[in-house]
Amino acid sequence: MASKVKILLVEDDNLLVRMYQDKLESDGYEVAVSEDGEQGLKACKKDKPDLVLLDIMMPKVNGFEMLKQMKEDKGLKTIPVVLLTNLGGKDDAQRGLEMGAVAYLIKSDYTPDEIIKKIKEILHASTRDKEKVPEAVEIDKDEKEEDKK
Amino acid sequence: MPKKTFNVKTGRVSKEGKKVAVVGELLKVEKGAREYAEEIIATVREPLVVLDMNLKVMLVNRSFYQVFKVSPKETVGRFIYDLGNKQWDIPKLRRLLEDVLPQKTNFENYEVEHKFEAIGQKTMLLNARRIPRPPQKPRIILLAIEDITERKKMEQQLDEVILASIGDAVMACDRTGKVILFNATAEELTGFSAKEVIGRHYSQHLKFTIEGDGKPDKDFIAQAMDEGKIIVMANKTMIIRKDGTKMPIAESAAPLKGHKGQIIGCVVVLRDVTKEKAVANLKDEFLSVAAHALRTPMTAIKGFLDMIIKGQVGKLPTTKMKEYLLLAYEGNERMIKLVNDLLNVSRIEAGRMKFDLANIQIEKVIEQSITELEKISHSKGLYLKFERPEKPLPKIIVAEDKVQMVLTNIIGNAIKYTEKGGVKITAEADKKLVTVHIQDTGIGIAKEDQDKLFKKFSQIGKTISSSQKGTGLGLYTSKVIVEKLGGKIWCESKGEGKGSTFSFSLPIKGSPVSHKAIIGIQREARAHPDQK
Numbered sequence: 001m002a003s004k005v006k007i008l009l010v011e012d013d014n015l016l017v018r019m020y021q022d023k024l025e026s027d028g029y030e031v032a033v034s035e036d037g038e039q040g041l042k043a044c045k046k047d048k049p050d051l052v053l054l055d056i057m058m059p060k061v062n063g064f065e066m067l068k069q070m071k072e073d074k075g076l077k078t079i080p081v082v083l084l085t086n087l088g089g090k091d092d093a094q095r096g097l098e099m100g101a102v103a104y105l106i107k108s109d110y111t112p113d114e115i116i117k118k119i120k121e122i123l124h125a126s127t128r129d130k131e132k133v134p135e136a137v138e139i140d141k142d143e144k145e146e147d148k149k
Numbered sequence: 150m151p152k153k154t155f156n157v158k159t160g161r162v163s164k165e166g167k168k169v170a171v172v173g174e175l176l177k178v179e180k181g182a183r184e185y186a187e188e189i190i191a192t193v194r195e196p197l198v199v200l201d202m203n204l205k206v207m208l209v210n211r212s213f214y215q216v217f218k219v220s221p222k223e224t225v226g227r228f229i230y231d232l233g234n235k236q237w238d239i240p241k242l243r244r245l246l247e248d249v250l251p252q253k254t255n256f257e258n259y260e261v262e263h264k265f266e267a268i269g270q271k272t273m274l275l276n277a278r279r280i281p282r283p284p285q286k287p288r289i290i291l292l293a294i295e296d297i298t299e300r301k302k303m304e305q306q307l308d309e310v311i312l313a314s315i316g317d318a319v320m321a322c323d324r325t326g327k328v329i330l331f332n333a334t335a336e337e338l339t340g341f342s343a344k345e346v347i348g349r350h351y352s353q354h355l356k357f358t359i360e361g362d363g364k365p366d367k368d369f370i371a372q373a374m375d376e377g378k379i380i381v382m383a384n385k386t387m388i389i390r391k392d393g394t395k396m397p398i399a400e401s402a403a404p405l406k407g408h409k410g411q412i413i414g415c416v417v418v419l420r421d422v423t424k425e426k427a428v429a430n431l432k433d434e435f436l437s438v439a440a441h442a443l444r445t446p447m448t449a450i451k452g453f454l455d456m457i458i459k460g461q462v463g464k465l466p467t468t469k470m471k472e473y474l475l476l477a478y479e480g481n482e483r484m485i486k487l488v489n490d491l492l493n494v495s496r497i498e499a500g501r502m503k504f505d506l507a508n509i510q511i512e513k514v515i516e517q518s519i520t521e522l523e524k525i526s527h528s529k530g531l532y533l534k535f536e537r538p539e540k541p542l543p544k545i546i547v548a549e550d551k552v553q554m555v556l557t558n559i560i561g562n563a564i565k566y567t568e569k570g571g572v573k574i575t576a577e578a579d580k581k582l583v584t585v586h587i588q589d590t591g592i593g594i595a596k597e598d599q600d601k602l603f604k605k606f607s608q609i610g611k612t613i614s615s616s617q618k619g620t621g622l623g624l625y626t627s628k629v630i631v632e633k634l635g636g637k638i639w640c641e642s643k644g645e646g647k648g649s650t651f652s653f654s655l656p657i658k659g660s661p662v663s664h665k666a667i668i669g670i671q672r673e674a675r676a677h678p679d680q681k
Contacts, residue, residue: 015449111455
């Protein structure tokens with residue numbers, strides 16, 4: 001790989017930030033950190049990360065809101081978003097997937113290694129299917145509009 | 150009008166009043182025996198009347214004179230109905246003596262209420278018997294009259310006092326739904342007075358809705374009467390009070406049955422559960438806040454320990470250190486599991502667990518669960534295999550993530566309590582059910598413990614090491630989930646040391662829960678239009 005893969009971690013808990021950041025960096029990723037959705041959106045626009053790890057429960061702009069705004073932004077909607085959730089938030093995670101997140105990780109269920117593995121899989125799939133991603137999103141939209149009728 | 154006379158021999162009542170000689174007959178009875186009988190009659194404390202078959206009074210005891218305030222002159226030799234200025238001409242008594250007694254040799258405990266001039270309103274319990282006598286001899290009738298006026302009054306008062314002082318609201322209605330009883334607590338709870346409600350259909354004042362969506366609740370009172378069984382409503386009902394406010398209540402409706410078993414009405418008991426609800430909500434809220442606050446640091450501990458143990462941040466100087474860190478890791482894992490299980494239980498109990506129903510292939514879910522648990526079974530040197538049925542099983546309508554939760558719980562347990570051998574999973578289907586069996590070669594379960602297994606916080610037998618300790622919530626959660634999906638869960642074991650088999654079955658068509666099921670399937674069908 002010519003340049004490092006950029007990951008934006010949006011998480012408000014210091015302990016977790018430190019853990020994920022250290023792990024990702026030691027595995028060769030470039031990591032930017034935002035503490036809430038508002039900062040996260042700014043960072044997204046500025047840095048154009050290859051993947052966003054997004055916590056849901058955060059102050060100011062929460063994960064859902066940030067995800068929604070990303071999907072509404074032409075420049076950001078193709079960036080794969082992985083939700084970081086708790087087990088209790090499984091229903092939330094489902095909602096996140098419907099909103100366009102590519103996957104969700106239940107934080108307490110995964111070791112850092114497993115999270116890295118998951119990220120690699122997702123990045124691999126997203127570079128391979130880069131052309132197809134926007135198309136899939138469009139189909140989804142059509143279906144939803146049909147539902148409304 | 151000629152007097153009606155009852156003929157004991159023919160069992161008929163003749164209009165002309167054919168006389169049958171009887172007094173003479175009685176006089177023929179041996180004197181000693183007669184005196185003996187009279188003594189007995191005189192001693193009995195309740196009023197007693199001896200009648201001939203023409204229903205004329207042959208003999209009464211002292212108690213009769215006392216209770217009904219009549220003299221012997223006015224009584225003996227007279228027709229029963231003529232007693233006390235024809236006061237005894239009671240339709241019900243006529244029916245009993247003339248219709249019932251000829252058919253049967255006796256009648257018992259017939260309640261008769263009548264107003265007497267001299268003594269006022271009386272409630273009496275009547276018992277009568279045709280006294281068997283030698284053939285050819287006329288028979289006689291013994292009529293016992295128990296005055297239960299006082300007792301009745303007391304019972305009634307007692308009922309009233311109980312109903313008035315009881316802490317629950319009590320309402321009763323007849324078969325047509327007309328309210329016949331409405332106690333003080335019911336007045337307080339609903340805001341309506343008994344005066345407003347009694348005599349009208351219950352639905353005019355008592356209105357119920359389901360908590361949350363505001364839809365009217367089903368008519369459980371009508372249901373209790375139609376089905377003839379006690380209906381207890383789930384704790385999600387609210388009553389709409391007179392002032393329009395809503396109050397959470399617990400309620401039950403029990404049908405009232407007549408002596409032939411026919412439904413004659415309904416008793417409804419309502420209880421204000423505002424406080425209980427508040428406490429339950431507080432508990433849920435506390436649990437969810439505490440769990441969330443606990444989980445984040447536990448996740449961090451898990452991550453950091455994992456990196457240290459794997460040597461990703463440098464080599465550990467001693468094996469002891471690594472051992473202790475592993476123990477710390479294990480302890481942390483247990484805390485995570487406990488918090489998750491507690492949250493699940495609290496969510497299930499509060500009715501907040503979401504069931505997204507869809508048409509799924511159980512084999513797929515079993516394989517996913519195996520993938521998830523393979524690592525642990527391999528590390529213990531156990532086999533973990535799924536013997537796929539030859540033909541694919543029919544798809545079932547369930548919530549996939551919940552079924553997976555059940556499977557990982559049971560398979561996880563099986564691995565935990567097995568040291569040698571392993572775990573085998575099989576599945577089968579009949580017309581209605583898909584059943585999954587999880588069979589292990591582990592420590593087994595003693596017969597007496599098999600019932601306790603599915604109870605909350607139950608942990609039975611000895612676990613092999615402390616690290617195997619579970620939370621005692623897994624099987625309870627599994628049971629609740631399976632039952633919510635309309636299925637059943639059970640376990641079989643030949644005893645300790647002989648392995649166990651846990652099984653659960655789920656209805657293919659899904660449980661008759663809600664429209665959610667249909668929505669879920671529709672969604673699936675759209676996603677995979679080729680599958681039907």
